[in-house]
Amino acid sequence: MVRGDGQLTHEPWADDPRPRDACGLIGIWAPGTDVSSLAYAGLVALQHRGHEGAGIAVGDGNGFVVYKDLGLVGQVFDERILDSLSPGHVAVGHCRYGTSGKPRWENVQPVMAGSEGLTFVLAHNGNIVNLAELNEEPDRDSSDSHQLAVLLARTAAGRSIFDAAQAVLPRVRGGFSLVFADEHGLCAARDVHGLRPLALGRLPEGWVIASETAAFDTLGATWERDVEPGELLRIDSGGISSTRFAAQQRAACVFEFIYLARPDSVLSGRQVYEARVDMGRRLARRHPVEADLVIGIPASGEPASIGYAEESGIPWAWGLVRNEFVGRAFIEPDDANRHTALRVKLSAIRDVVRGKRVVMVDDSIVRGTTQRRLVRILREAAALEVHVRVSSPPITWPCFYGVDIAERTELISAGLAVDDVRRSIGADSLAYSLLDDMAACTGQEMADLCTGCFTGRYPTS
């Protein structure tokens, strides 16, 4: 569970549905180096994608050692544990937010599985939507990732994991970015829509695969290219080989550009920070307001606030301070915890906002908890007016592909018109981005994006 200070205890989540993030994946192929430490550093860079559990598997040619637990990466691993994983030439790491199966230790990843003559480890980001069709007896306690690993093991029967994946993946529907390895090589695959990100980077002594390119900067790796939707690739002592298990039908998650990914990552060729600043600029053109200053809601609302200020000519100010020790409030298990987390996480700088007409910019409204709280904080700090601007459209639908946004009944915009939402959060005015504007800022064609949570139109049935 998350405590009020944002740290995790080792208690698993209670059994209620609540919003969660994506997951972070890292794969290292670098014989002769300390692969477990590289995987650890990569996972720390991807921590924002999953706070629930973390794990690293290291292979040395004879087998794998896996260490995983519930908690943040830094809580699960220390130097002694990383040392016990070494030596090895291949590593697979994962930080999780569960979207399927029970929130228990067994479902923390990487998953280890195998069949005669084959052991492999697998890490998955996304959500598979046709488990019932793939498994005769789907196991509701196990995550979709575990069930996929079991299916791969069953299919392998004397074949390599690469061959098994080639046979199984064309039948799997939904969102999956995968990093997996047997003793002799590292593999990666991405669903035909490319719903979740996955990129290939070059290390001085090998290769790295990661959910986001920001991990490459941390590891001193250079971005080589994205893993393509529908692509399966393998890295071993012979180099890299790649094949397609299905033709691509691009539908990259637009929410990665808005909120999920780090601003210093590059998704489908577009710097996330630039996309967010641009969303703010367009928002300012569509929904101008007379005001004295623009502030952004830390952390993910800040780039759009910079764009709004730039375009409107209204000065940007640092009006809200974030307590760095509190993570993403979006993931708190219930309303009481979210309120506590927000109280600890964000405070106003009184002298900045006192007597001012303030534009407060955020990237998204889910339940409205953050905005309601901050409008109140700003009014208590004697702001004259509070105008909320949101750099994405209203979220009105759930996600089925690995982002547990919320139940539809919890989404404030699913049941209320814009002016009702404005009243509910207590703002003087409220306006959202248009879908076309937001999509244009990602640098992708609308047809190549998933916008399901905004439109109810999903890339799979």
Ligand SMILES: O=P(O)(O)OC[C@H]1O[C@H](OP(=O)(O)OP(=O)(O)O)[C@H](O)[C@@H]1O
């Ligand atoms: O309407 P709500 O239910 O409050 O959810 C929306 C808020 O949640 C996210 O922030 P979060 O605190 O999770 O993370 P951040 O620090 O990365 O912005 C998002 O950026 C919004 O601020």
Ligand SMILES: NC(=O)CC[C@H](N)C(=O)O
């Ligand atoms: N958020 C995710 O990508 C979750 C991965 C997988 N569905 C799990 O529940 O473990």
Ligand code: SF4
């Ligand atoms: S439904 Fe929303 S969060 Fe889910 S993949 Fe599509 S755009 Fe992303």
Ligand SMILES: [Mg+2]
């Ligand atoms: Mg936020």
